[in-house]
Amino acid sequence: MPSKKALVRRPSPRLAEGLVTHIEREKVDLDLAVEQWEAYTEALSTQGWETIEVDPADDCPDSVFVEDTVVMYRNVALITRSGAESRREETAGVEEAVASLGCSVNWIWEPGTLDGGDVLKVGDTIYVGRGGRTNAAGVQQLRAAFEPLGARVVAVPVSKVLHLKSAITALPDGTILGRIPQLDAPSLFPRFLPVPEESGAHVVLLGGDKLLIAASAPKTAELLADLGHETVPVDISEFEKLEGCVTCLSVRMRELYV
């Protein structure tokens, strides 16, 4: 049976010190962030996902953005090496978590850098953003890890946003969602649906037609509902202040056969 497990990681008490690169810094309300994180994990559980908490990394302000620390393809967990030095300590706990789930573990090595937020899987196509957090060696190492397993890796230049998945994600049928002005090379994507809000570019596939989407993207939710999807909104305002989005708060493991 394919799995429905999701890794999540409780916010650090130092969350408000998290990195901000492309937006103005705003004050983060830690108590509200914890409430929002609990509601996010609850939404995953309600939709049938078993959430697995990675041990917290309280000294790492950005550790709640667990997606950046590991890329899953089939049973293989590729532990990343962030382009942001302050995020490199985050991977130890994640490595333990994926190993205890029985994954094969592989690593991005120096000089490679790669953040999970730069990796978008659409079937066996893996789009990887080459930008501020992921370098050419990181792209090469991702290819070397996953192409022998059947993936096709497509590298995408990213200069306008933090990560590739800050600009795009994909619907269950593979249609790419995003906003053209945020993309360096929109023509790389075969089927593209422009969305009315920046945060509408991010959806988490919950299974079937269900999509998790930020409450800050109501017009996109309406558009997607009109196209036959069921949307599950979650308020993640405190994480958005740190350039986070719905995808980055979990790592969905759909292809673990356990």
Ligand SMILES: NC(=O)NCCC[C@H](N)C(=O)O
């Ligand atoms: N995958 C993601 O969208 N990650 C968001 C990371 C935000 C964090 N403040 C960072 O700059 O690394």
